Amino acid sequence: MQSASPEAVAAPQIAGVVERCHEVLAPECVITDPQQRRTYECDGLASYKVVPALVVLPETTAQVRAVVTACADAGVPFVARGSGTGLSGGALPHAEGVLIVTSKMRSILDIDLANERAVVQPGVINLDVSKAVASDGYYFAPDPSSQQVCSVGGNVAENSGGAHCLKYGFTSNHILAVDVVTPDGELVELHAGTPGYDLLGAFVGSEGTLGVVTSITVRLLRKPETVQTLLAGFPSTDEAGGAVSAIISAGVTPAAIEMMDALSIEAAEQAVQCGYPHGAGAVLVIELDGPATEVEHTFAEVERHCGDHGAFEIRVAADDHERAMIWKGRKSAFAAVGRISPAYIVQDGVIPRTSLPEVLSRIARLSADSGVRVANVFHAGDGNLHPLVLFDDSEDGAEQRAEQVSGAILDLCIEQGGSITGEHGVGADKVRYMGRMFTDEDLDTMQRVRCAFDPRGLCNPGKLFPTPRLCGEVPGPRRGVHPLTEAGLADQF
Ligand SMILES: Cc1cc2nc3c(=O)[nH]c(=O)nc-3n(C[C@H](O)[C@H](O)[C@H](O)COP(=O)(O)OP(=O)(O)OC[C@H]3O[C@@H](n4cnc5c(N)ncnc54)[C@H](O)[C@@H]3O)c2cc1C
Numbered sequence: 001m002q003s004a005s006p007e008a009v010a011a012p013q014i015a016g017v018v019e020r021c022h023e024v025l026a027p028e029c030v031i032t033d034p035q036q037r038r039t040y041e042c043d044g045l046a047s048y049k050v051v052p053a054l055v056v057l058p059e060t061t062a063q064v065r066a067v068v069t070a071c072a073d074a075g076v077p078f079v080a081r082g083s084g085t086g087l088s089g090g091a092l093p094h095a096e097g098v099l100i101v102t103s104k105m106r107s108i109l110d111i112d113l114a115n116e117r118a119v120v121q122p123g124v125i126n127l128d129v130s131k132a133v134a135s136d137g138y139y140f141a142p143d144p145s146s147q148q149v150c151s152v153g154g155n156v157a158e159n160s161g162g163a164h165c166l167k168y169g170f171t172s173n174h175i176l177a178v179d180v181v182t183p184d185g186e187l188v189e190l191h192a193g194t195p196g197y198d199l200l201g202a203f204v205g206s207e208g209t210l211g212v213v214t215s216i217t218v219r220l221l222r223k224p225e226t227v228q229t230l231l232a233g234f235p236s237t238d239e240a241g242g243a244v245s246a247i248i249s250a251g252v253t254p255a256a257i258e259m260m261d262a263l264s265i266e267a268a269e270q271a272v273q274c275g276y277p278h279g280a281g282a283v284l285v286i287e288l289d290g291p292a293t294e295v296e297h298t299f300a301e302v303e304r305h306c307g308d309h310g311a312f313e314i315r316v317a318a319d320d321h322e323r324a325m326i327w328k329g330r331k332s333a334f335a336a337v338g339r340i341s342p343a344y345i346v347q348d349g350v351i352p353r354t355s356l357p358e359v360l361s362r363i364a365r366l367s368a369d370s371g372v373r374v375a376n377v378f379h380a381g382d383g384n385l386h387p388l389v390l391f392d393d394s395e396d397g398a399e400q401r402a403e404q405v406s407g408a409i410l411d412l413c414i415e416q417g418g419s420i421t422g423e424h425g426v427g428a429d430k431v432r433y434m435g436r437m438f439t440d441e442d443l444d445t446m447q448r449v450r451c452a453f454d455p456r457g458l459c460n461p462g463k464l465f466p467t468p469r470l471c472g473e474v475p476g477p478r479r480g481v482h483p484l485t486e487a488g489l490a491d492q493f
Contacts, residue, residue: 044090056098088429159260229317232314242309246308435466
């Protein structure tokens with residue numbers, strides 16, 4: 001856990017930035033009051049807390065440029081923040097820096113149905129894009145479970161996924177262009193499908209380290225003709241995992257296949273009374289969409305695979321209300337775990353789908369050996385695990401034990417050829433695991449990309465890469481060669 005007192009920082013550099021912000025922003029959009037700044041001390045990962053030196057709430061691209069230029073001129077670091085729902089500490093502020101919050105940039109600037117696209121400001125809430133075009137039969141496909149509150153800017157930075165990314169892909173598959181204020185205050189447009197290097201591809205998923213997005217052109221999809229949703233109860237995750245493998249190997253690509261184990265079902269039942277099959281050791285929520293005739297055919301196949309793999313109850317949603325009830329349990333799962341445990345870590349890792357049975361049984365063993373309970377909720381179709389590691393924060397050492405189990409699960413993901421994150425990002429939290437997954441050469445190469453955008457390392461410093469790895473001069477009052485470079489402990493790019 002990190003912390004910084006709100007009174008701590010009043011560096012002369014910040015005073016200069018405050019003055020320049022007052023020239024372009026309304027007074028209430030420049031927040032210097034310590035108590036108000038404290039409101040922004042963390043994102044969805046509340047175990048990390050840092051009070052920013054200054055918070056600004058720009059409303060336009062020109063205002064973002066002015067703030068970033070002021071930071072660049074003063075050598076002050078800055079961090080962009082959307083809705084603050086990130087689960088890896090990506091929007092964790094810098095104690096000597098400026099937090100640029102996009103919650104006043106919530107306009108949908110253009111809807112162009114003929115070309116199936118919309119242009120939105122970065123603070124627009126994910127679900128509001130779909131709501132704006134729903135009556136015309138369109139929607140925005142990326143659907144993180146936080147979609148009622150998270151911003152499209154945050155989705156771009158995290159390359160967020162959701163239950164339906166098995167069929168529709170991640171945010172990167174749905175972004176056509178972005179306007180970015182670069183770390184030196186320039187405004188650039190990055191487009192998909194243009195000749196030359198795919199800079200848009202490099203930007204999406206860069207976790208706020210390459211610049212601040214101020215406008216996003218998103219792809220809109222036509223709503224499918226038919227949607228069919230099924231809930232299947234299995235004796236255990238082994239049978240449910242077998243059904244997932246059988247469905248995918250049969251060449252069926254459902255829009256979503258989500259799995260919950262017994263502990264997460266128990267939590268969801270307590271929180272939202274979703275009425276999942278009684279006594280299930282695991283449930284699968286499977287959704288198929290597309291042309292009616294195709295869905296009808298593949299749905300029968302999916303039902304058969306579930307039956308063949310021991311499903312003891314299969315329920316098919318008869319209408320939108322029943323579909324919403326089936327999804328309610330799954331979508332509430334993270335928060336629901338608060339009903340059965342005072343505290344928990346939401347982990348995010350990826351494994352090859354075929355390793356599901358082995359990895360789940362090893363997680364069960366880790367849990368039994370350590371006495372730390374683990375609830376499993378995941379995007380089973382693409383092997384994206386979300387183990388929820390439960391602990392009682394009033395008990396001495398419990399958090400450390402939970403952290404150990406959580407880290408061991410990530411080691412397991414790496415060992416199986418998977419990844420330390422599927423969709424929640426590296427942020428501040430998983431920086432320590434990057435060296436386990438990548439070689440020094442890999443990290444150097446990534447660092448060079450970052451340096452090309454942000455040679456002075458002012459944009460969201462301390463995220464994504466393990467320290468000490470420097471990119472030009474680090475922010476703050478120090479000038480000259482960094483002591484770590486001088487001591488031969490870090491490379492300067
Ligand atoms: C209950 C719950 C469920 C969730 N479910 C999912 C899920 O299913 N799938 C999933 O992928 N994630 C999920 N998340 C994680 C999170 O909601 C997503 O990562 C989301 O995209 C973050 O959006 P945000 O607006 O809250 O971003 P923030 O948390 O504010 O910021 C996230 C990152 O984006 C950067 N950023 C924000 N705005 C900009 C900008 N304009 N320009 C440049 N960088 C920017 C920040 O610096 C930070 O690094 C969940 C979170 C919660 C709390």
